[in-house]
Amino acid sequence: MVRLNPRHGQGKLGCILWLLVLLAVVGIAAKLIPVKIKSAEFQDYMEEQVMFAGRAGTETLRKRIMGRAKDLEIPLDKKNLIIERRGGRIKIRATYTIPVELPGYTYDWDFEHISSRGGFGSILGGTAPYEVRLYAPVNLPHGATVTELASYYLDKAPGDMEIDLSLVHQGTGANFGMASVAVNSSGTANVIASGSDTTISDAVVDASTDRVWLVVTMKVTDPSIDLRFYGARITYSKP
Numbered sequence: 001m002v003r004l005n006p007r008h009g010q011g012k013l014g015c016i017l018w019l020l021v022l023l024a025v026v027g028i029a030a031k032l033i034p035v036k037i038k039s040a041e042f043q044d045y046m047e048e049q050v051m052f053a054g055r056a057g058t059e060t061l062r063k064r065i066m067g068r069a070k071d072l073e074i075p076l077d078k079k080n081l082i083i084e085r086r087g088g089r090i091k092i093r094a095t096y097t098i099p100v101e102l103p104g105y106t107y108d109w110d111f112e113h114i115s116s117r118g119g120f121g122s123i124l125g126g127t128a129p130y131e132v133r134l135y136a137p138v139n140l141p142h143g144a145t146v147t148e149l150a151s152y153y154l155d156k157a158p159g160d161m162e163i164d165l166s167l168v169h170q171g172t173g174a175n176f177g178m179a180s181v182a183v184n185s186s187g188t189a190n191v192i193a194s195g196s197d198t199t200i201s202d203a204v205v206d207a208s209t210d211r212v213w214l215v216v217t218m219k220v221t222d223p224s225i226d227l228r229f230y231g232a233r234i235t236y237s238k239p
Contacts, residue, residue: 062078093114133218134229141238143204150194153192158185158221161219163195165177165234
C-alpha cells in the first residue's frame with residue numbers, strides 16, 4: 001500500500017503561492033518602472049532648460065517643456081506648469097498625476113518637479129578683512145549620493161576663499177555641511193586653479209525634505225582686490 005505524505009502536497013502548494021506572488025511583483029514592477037523612467041527623463045529635461053535658459057522667454061520655455069511632456073506621454077496640464085523669473089533667477093515647478101493600471105485597481109501616482117537656477121550674494125563687514133558671500137541653490141535628484149565637490153578660481157590676487165556644499169532641512173532650517181574646499185590664492189600664478197573635497201558628510205540627498213546650497217565665501221584685505229570664483233563641479237551617483 002502506498003502512503004501519501006501530506007507535507008509533499010503542502011510543499012507544492014507553497015511553491016505555487018510563491019510563484020504567484022513573484023509573478024504579481026514582476027507585473028507591478030513592469031507597470032511602475034516605465035512610469036518612473038519617463039518621469040526622471042522629464043525632470044532631467046526641466047533641469048536642462050533651467051541651466052541653459054539663456055535669454056529664452058517664459059513662453060518659449062513653457063512650449064518646450066509642454067512639448068517634452070507630450071513626447072513622453074506625461075499628462076501635464078498647462079496651469080500646473082509654473083515658471084517664475086526674478087532678475088537672473090529662474091524657478092520652474094511642474095505637478096501632474098499618472099494613473100497606473102494595476103491588477104484590481106488604479107494607482108494615481110503624483111509627481112512634483114522643482115528646478116531652479118540663480119543665486120544671491122552679500123558683502124559682510126565695513127572694515128578689513130572684507131567678506132563676500134555668494135549663495136546658489138543646487139538641484140540634485142532625490143537619492144543622489146554626492147562623491148566630490150570641485151571648485152575653480154583665478155589665482156590672480158591674494159586672498160582666502162571657501163566653497164561649501166550644505167544640506168538645509170526645509171522644516172527646521174538645520175544646516176548640515178556636506179563638503180568644503182578651502183583656497184588660499186597667492187596671486188602669483190595668474191592661472192585658473194582648482195581644489196576638491198571627496199570626504200563627503202551626509203552624502204545622500206533627500207529631496208523631499210532637504211535643499212542643497214552652494215556657499216562661496218571670499219575674504220580680502222582690500223575691496224579692490226580682483227579675486228575671482230569661476231565655478232564648481234559636483235559629482236554624484238544616481239540612485
